[in-house]
Amino acid sequence: GEQVEQRPPHLSVREGDSAIIICTYTDSATAYFSWYKQEAGAGLQLLMSVLSNVDRKEEQGLTVLLNKKDKRLSLNLTAAHPGDSAVYFCAVNTNAYKVIFGKGTHLHVLP
């Protein structure tokens, strides 16, 4: 079945720097990709989703890139600030109830 690897598990950056998180997946039939943010003690908040026919999507300081050839999905926070400190998860799915999550990246943005 589908497997998802997310890296790095921990990431520290300075305020204003970029933070990049990468996920790789195995199933070329994967149709939909999402990034979630989890703040301490909270549930998962959807940041952005892309269909498999989209290579790049930008919203509010976030850029999602999808490389279908390499089966790689990335999230780039272009100018991180301390409020971005959280755990980030990628999620890939071929249908609504078969969603595979990455293991998460703990992002720490230093002021």
Add this chain to the structure above:
Amino acid sequence: EAAVTQSPRSKVAVTGGKVTLSCHQTNNHDYMYWYRQDTGHGLRLIHYSYVADSTEKGDIPDGYKASRPSQENFSLILELASLSQTAVYFCASSAGTGAQDTQYFGPGTRLLVL
């Protein structure tokens, strides 16, 4: 905006006891899910449901039962709680069957089994 609530937000249970976690959504969504989150494992699907009075097994259903008495409510039941079931549990809902139907998550229930 989509709204999923869970109760309780935290619970301490004894080994062998029965635990019921509740989830309520006001999104009018057909699909509901229960996940558990463990450090180093991300989220794993326990049970899901796409219609009231029916539930389906997810990837790790052993030791758990689920109940969907109405479209809005979905419960996770641990008949005989065990130490290994200490985790954070998340409920989610989504609208339909398409891959692009986003899942909306509740705030989670932190369960400690002693």
